[in-house]
Amino acid sequence: MTELRAELKTQMIQICDKKISEKGQSVGVSFYAFFANKNTDPEGLMEVATWWIQTHQLDHFEKALKIRDMIEKGL
Incomplete structure (x- = not known):
């Protein structure tokens, strides 16, 4: 089972919170939502x-x- 680095977890939670506050609780995301459109963090993207x-x-x-x-549950 792949465990995410703490900084990625924090970043993902912040982005989810931002999207939820902007668009409501039914907003969807893909894993691309956590990264800029440029390939600045290929290791993080693959993780x-x-x-x-x-x-x-x-x-x-x-x-x-x-x-x-x-x-948040550590899954």
Whole structure:
């Protein structure tokens, strides 16, 4: 099981919180939402993609609330 680095967890929670506050509790996110459009952090992108796709077999878009809760629960 892939464990995310603490800084990625923090970043993902902050982005989920921001999207939820802007667009409501039903807003969806993909793992790309946590990165800029430029390839500035390929290792981080692959880490999140592995956690998202291989470890948890999540759909391309998931509810931000679900992702935030998963991270907070240490999944």
